[in-house]
Amino acid sequence: MNEARKDRPPLFYMDQVPDQDLVALSRTGDMVAFKEFVMRHEAKVAGVIYSILGQGAEAEDVGQDVFVKFYESLDKFKGESAPATYLIRIAINQSLNEVKKRKRKNTLFTSIEQGKNVKMMDEEDMHNVIQFELNKLDADFQSVVTLRLIEGYSTQETADILDIPLGTVLSRLSRAQKKLREVLIKYL
């Protein structure tokens, strides 16, 4: 660990250290480097998790678990993909696992599903409806929609993160969007 500290760039320079180097330093137990990595990618991970789980303490717990899991798998990470890609893949998987665990029902959704309050919906309600409908999709479709439509990754980036062919991304997107249009169009 002392060796890692000796080799580590000065603290004021840490924000310019490439991800690969931060990962290499983290692997030697350098927690300052890992903290920099967490801070750098928090927003991306938060975006993915909040898109699937919504905001709240549980989402934050999942966020922490994602980074802990990433840290624990540093030895296994061979660098075939970018660290951020690998991290987002973990975030997607952890979030979908949490969705499976939850299977919760929100009373707001029931009233919206019954056709009430549609005209009174604000942006937050709309977000909840989207999230609810998204959670009803199969995990494979949900992950593609989250990355491409909500987080704005390109189709190729989505394919890389999920480690699936580009054609599969396009076909899943197409099917998911058709389903979402059917259920969401009445709110738009």
Next chain:
Amino acid sequence: MAKKSIEDILMESLDHPLTASEQLQLDQALAEDKTLRKQLDQFTKVREAMRRKRETSFGPFFGHRVVHKIQNLRMEIDHQIIFFFKKYQLAALGILVALIAINAIFAEDLTVQSIFGVEQTNSSSTTNETDSISFDFYKDLNEQL
């Protein structure tokens, strides 16, 4: 390869660049088909609604909290290892105490050596024994000569 339907081309146009011929085909279809235009409009609206900007932070000091959690997990693992071996340590200590007790009970005298089972060696007696062996050896030798 199966020919793509105009709906497939429409969907693909939302996420991926089309070939020149596909683009032409789509433009023509959109110009002629009102339903297709409505579909495109709906898909665009759905996508816009989904793209709404959301909170992208887990709150202040998130990095610090993650590092703290990792360090806590490490300590927890250390404690688990210590706890795992603690029972073996206690068992070994118990056996040691039992052996000492047995030695103490069956010892002829209650000296530290006898309790711990250490063999008593007497330097003077050892010397005498060596001397007697030497004497016997020379006595035998003389008789033989």
